[in-house]
Amino acid sequence: MLDKKELLKEQVIRASGVNPLKCMRCGKCSGTCPSYDEMEYHPHQFVYMVEMGDIETLMKSESVYKCLSCFACVERCPRGVEPAKIIEAVRLEAIRQKGNNHMTANDIPEKVNDDIPQQAIMSAMRKYSK
Amino acid sequence: MQRIGVFVCHCGTNIAGTVDVKAVAEALKTEPGVVFSTDYQYMCSQAGQDIIKKAIAEYNLTGIVVCSCSPRMHEATFRKTAAAAGLNPYMVEIANIREQCSWVHKEVPIGTEKAIILAKAAVAKVNLNAPLTPGESPVTKRALVIGGGIAGIQTALDIADAGFPVDIVETKPTIGGKMAQLDKTFPTLDCAACILTPKMVDVAQNDKIRVFSYSEVTEVGGFVGNFEVTIKRRARYVKEDICTGCGLCTEKCPQKKVPNEFNLGMDNRSAIYIPFAQAVPKVATIDPNHCMKLKTGKCGVCSKVCTAGAIDYEAKDEFVKEKYGAIVVATGFNPISMEKFDEFAYSQSKDVITSLELERLMNAAGPTGGTLLRPSDHEHPHTIVFVQCVGSRCEACAEKGKEYCSKICCMYTAKHAMLIRDKYPDTEVYVFYIDVRTPGKNFDEFYRRAVEEYGVHYIKGMVGKVSPEGNKLKVQGSDLIYGRQLHIDADLVVLAAAIEPDKSARPLATMLTASMDTNDFFTEAHPKLRPVESPTAGVFLSGTCQGPKDIPETVSQAGAAASKVIGLLCKDKLTGNPCVAHSDEMMCNGCSTCEKVCPYGAISYVDKEFRMPDRTTKVRRVAVVNEAVCQGCGACTVACMSGAMDLKGFMNKQIMAEVDAICK
Incomplete structure (x- = not known):
C-alpha cells in the first residue's frame, strides 16, 4: 500500500x-x-x-x-x-x-484580443483549469 | 679543412616569400670551407635530393648545410641523401630558415638577413663536425614481466605468442592480481574470474612462459637488450614441482585462524594455503608467520597428510640470475588505507567497508558465498550508502589521500549499485558523488542505466560524517541540488577508496633507473606519443603502475607494451644513437656529479690506471659512459664542472662556434 x-x-x-x-x-x-x-x-x-x-x-x-x-x-x-x-x-x-475551474472554455472568446498572443490564452486555460 | 656545400630551399613560397633565397646562397659562398652554394624550389623532393647527391660527388664535399625547414621535419631525409652519396650522415646540418625565420618575419630584408646568419652558424658547426658511427650491441631474446596481474598476464601472453620466452615475477603465491578478487566487470557485467582464469591457465600451459610466483626482483644490472636480473624466490616450504594442489594439507592444517588476505581479512585461512581455487601455479604455500611447525617445531601435520611428499620445512630462499633483453613493469595498485578518514568511521564499524571488500562480499567464492550480508551481524542490508572520491581529488589532505582522480571508482560504484538493486530490489541504494566521470565506450550509458532502470539514487554532494548508532550507521551528507542536508540511516556504507601504486614500485624504479612522478606512478617516455615506454631504454610500462586504469585500458596497454618488447627482441643487434656523451678521462676529476644528474643511469665510475709524465702510474676514478644506455640528453655536459663531459655531435666547441657565427 x-x-x-x-x-x-x-x-x-x-x-x-x-x-x-x-x-x-x-x-x-x-x-x-x-x-x-x-x-x-x-x-x-x-x-x-x-x-x-x-x-x-x-x-x-x-x-x-x-x-x-x-x-x-x-x-x-x-x-x-x-x-x-x-x-x-x-x-x-x-x-x-x-x-474549482478558474477558467472555462466559455471565457475564451471575451479574452481574445489582438494585443494578447493566442498561445498565452491557451496557457492560461491550461494553468487555471482542472 | 672541410669542403662544404650549401643548399637553400625555397619551400615553394613558404621560405622564398619572405627570404631572398638567391641572396642567401650567394652570401654563403664566401664563408670559410664553403665550396658550393645553390638554391632550389623543393630540396626535399627527389630532384632536390639529386642536386645534393650530384654536388657531393662533383665537388667532393665533406659536409653539407641544408637551409630549409625544422630538422624535426627533414633532417632524417637529408641524412639518408648524404649516406646514399657516400657521405657520413652526421656531416649534415640543417639551418632552420622556415619555422624560425620565414614564418615569423614579414619583411624580406629582415628575413634574408636572419637566414644568412642561421646558415653561417650551421656552416661554422659543420666545419667542426666529425663523422660518427652508431654503436651496436647484441639483444638477449628473453623478456621479464614484473607483476602477474591482468597487465602482466596479457603482456606475457602477447610476447610469448610472438615466439619469445617470457618470465613473470609475482610476489604473491599466485598470479591473477586484483582482477582475480573482483566479482563482475563493467560495463558488460561478465564475471571477472570467468574471463581471467582462462588467461591464467594459458600462462601456465604456455611453454614459452615461466612463472616465478612468491618471488621478487632484488637486483637489476645491464642495459637495453642486456639486462641482468636477480630474482629472489622466497621459500614456500612446498616443492612446487611435486605439489599436486590437492588441498588436503589445507584442510588438515590445525592452524586455521590466519586472516585471509585474498578476502581482505573478512574470513580466515589455514597456515598452509592455496589462495583460491583457480590459483596458478596451483600449489600450496606455508605462511612462516603462522605455521606452528616452523615457529615452534611442533606439528608437521601437512607433511604427514601429503601423499606426494611435497612439504619441505628446510626450504631456503633461492636466488635466480637471468639475462633479459627487455623488462616490462606491471606492478599494479592497491586501494589506499581508510584508517585516517575518521569521518567515515571505517575503523569504528565493520559495516563501513571499501569497494574491494564489497567485491569479495558479493563474490560466490567470497566469505559469504555471494550473499550480500553485513560483516557485523550477517544480516541483509536494506539501505546502502556509497561514498565516491574517498581520498581521491584530495589536494589539501596529502597525508591521507591523493591529488589525482582514481578514474575507476565512478564505474565500479555504478556497477555495485546496479548489481545490488538487481539482486535485492528491496534495497535502497544512495550514491554520493562530486562528479560522475564516465568517459569510455558504453560507460555513460551504463551509469545512466543504474539511475534510470535500476533506480539508484545519485546525490550530488559529499558525505560529511558517518556515525555508528546501535546497528545503524547515521549518514550525514549534503544534497547540493536540493540545497539541504540529508540524514540517512544506513545498514552498510561503502567507500570508493582512492588507488595508489603498489609499494614495491618505488624501490623497483630505483633498480631500473626508471623515473616516477610524485605519486609514485612510473613516467612514460612521452605522455601522448610514447605511452608504454619508460624514458629508460628497454623498460616498458603496463597497467596501473603508469596511472589509474580500468581493465579494458590495462589490457590494451599491456598489448601495446608487448608489441614494443617484440619490436625490440626481433632485432639481432641494437643500433644506438651516436650522439652520446663522452668523457675525457684526462680532464675528469671523479666528482660523480654527472652520475647523479644522468636520468638514464648511463654513467658509472671506474678506477683506472694512468701513466704519468714521470713514468709512474696513478689510479684515478673516472666517469665512463655506457653508450647503449645514454640517450644524448646532454644533462651531464652542463653539470660537469671540469669540462670533461661532451656530447658527440653537439660538442661544446661546436655550439660555441655557432654562437660566435651568430654574434659576428
Whole structure:
C-alpha cells in the first residue's frame, strides 16, 4: 500500500508522463527558463523534488503559477525529460485539490484580443483549469 | 679543412616569400670551407635530393648545410641523401630558415638577413663536425614481466605468442592480481574470474612462459637488450614441482585462524594455503608467520597428510640470475588505507567497508558465498550508502589521500549499485558523488542505466560524517541540488577508496633507473606519443603502475607494451644513437656529479690506471659512459664542472662556434 506521499508522486508521474530518473541534472531547463527570477523552485528542482517525492512543498509554492508554459525547457532538454509537463502536473494536482475551474472554455472568446498572443490564452486555460 | 656545400630551399613560397633565397646562397659562398652554394624550389623532393647527391660527388664535399625547414621535419631525409652519396650522415646540418625565420618575419630584408646568419652558424658547426658511427650491441631474446596481474598476464601472453620466452615475477603465491578478487566487470557485467582464469591457465600451459610466483626482483644490472636480473624466490616450504594442489594439507592444517588476505581479512585461512581455487601455479604455500611447525617445531601435520611428499620445512630462499633483453613493469595498485578518514568511521564499524571488500562480499567464492550480508551481524542490508572520491581529488589532505582522480571508482560504484538493486530490489541504494566521470565506450550509458532502470539514487554532494548508532550507521551528507542536508540511516556504507601504486614500485624504479612522478606512478617516455615506454631504454610500462586504469585500458596497454618488447627482441643487434656523451678521462676529476644528474643511469665510475709524465702510474676514478644506455640528453655536459663531459655531435666547441657565427 502506497502512503500519501508516494501516491501523489505516482499521480504526478502518471499525469505528466515524465520519468524524472532520466534527468542527469545538467540544469539546462533552468538555464533556459524565462521565468527563472520569478520562481522560488526552478524547473530542475521540480524534476528533482518529484523524484524525491517532495511534491507538497511544490504545490504550496507560487512557482507552479509562475511557469509560463512556454515549453522552452521541454524543447531544450538533452534527455527528453520534459520539465514543463511535470510542473503542469503538479499545478493540476494543486488546482484539483482546490476544486474549482478558474477558467472555462466559455471565457475564451471575451479574452481574445489582438494585443494578447493566442498561445498565452491557451496557457492560461491550461494553468487555471482542472 | 672541410669542403662544404650549401643548399637553400625555397619551400615553394613558404621560405622564398619572405627570404631572398638567391641572396642567401650567394652570401654563403664566401664563408670559410664553403665550396658550393645553390638554391632550389623543393630540396626535399627527389630532384632536390639529386642536386645534393650530384654536388657531393662533383665537388667532393665533406659536409653539407641544408637551409630549409625544422630538422624535426627533414633532417632524417637529408641524412639518408648524404649516406646514399657516400657521405657520413652526421656531416649534415640543417639551418632552420622556415619555422624560425620565414614564418615569423614579414619583411624580406629582415628575413634574408636572419637566414644568412642561421646558415653561417650551421656552416661554422659543420666545419667542426666529425663523422660518427652508431654503436651496436647484441639483444638477449628473453623478456621479464614484473607483476602477474591482468597487465602482466596479457603482456606475457602477447610476447610469448610472438615466439619469445617470457618470465613473470609475482610476489604473491599466485598470479591473477586484483582482477582475480573482483566479482563482475563493467560495463558488460561478465564475471571477472570467468574471463581471467582462462588467461591464467594459458600462462601456465604456455611453454614459452615461466612463472616465478612468491618471488621478487632484488637486483637489476645491464642495459637495453642486456639486462641482468636477480630474482629472489622466497621459500614456500612446498616443492612446487611435486605439489599436486590437492588441498588436503589445507584442510588438515590445525592452524586455521590466519586472516585471509585474498578476502581482505573478512574470513580466515589455514597456515598452509592455496589462495583460491583457480590459483596458478596451483600449489600450496606455508605462511612462516603462522605455521606452528616452523615457529615452534611442533606439528608437521601437512607433511604427514601429503601423499606426494611435497612439504619441505628446510626450504631456503633461492636466488635466480637471468639475462633479459627487455623488462616490462606491471606492478599494479592497491586501494589506499581508510584508517585516517575518521569521518567515515571505517575503523569504528565493520559495516563501513571499501569497494574491494564489497567485491569479495558479493563474490560466490567470497566469505559469504555471494550473499550480500553485513560483516557485523550477517544480516541483509536494506539501505546502502556509497561514498565516491574517498581520498581521491584530495589536494589539501596529502597525508591521507591523493591529488589525482582514481578514474575507476565512478564505474565500479555504478556497477555495485546496479548489481545490488538487481539482486535485492528491496534495497535502497544512495550514491554520493562530486562528479560522475564516465568517459569510455558504453560507460555513460551504463551509469545512466543504474539511475534510470535500476533506480539508484545519485546525490550530488559529499558525505560529511558517518556515525555508528546501535546497528545503524547515521549518514550525514549534503544534497547540493536540493540545497539541504540529508540524514540517512544506513545498514552498510561503502567507500570508493582512492588507488595508489603498489609499494614495491618505488624501490623497483630505483633498480631500473626508471623515473616516477610524485605519486609514485612510473613516467612514460612521452605522455601522448610514447605511452608504454619508460624514458629508460628497454623498460616498458603496463597497467596501473603508469596511472589509474580500468581493465579494458590495462589490457590494451599491456598489448601495446608487448608489441614494443617484440619490436625490440626481433632485432639481432641494437643500433644506438651516436650522439652520446663522452668523457675525457684526462680532464675528469671523479666528482660523480654527472652520475647523479644522468636520468638514464648511463654513467658509472671506474678506477683506472694512468701513466704519468714521470713514468709512474696513478689510479684515478673516472666517469665512463655506457653508450647503449645514454640517450644524448646532454644533462651531464652542463653539470660537469671540469669540462670533461661532451656530447658527440653537439660538442661544446661546436655550439660555441655557432654562437660566435651568430654574434659576428
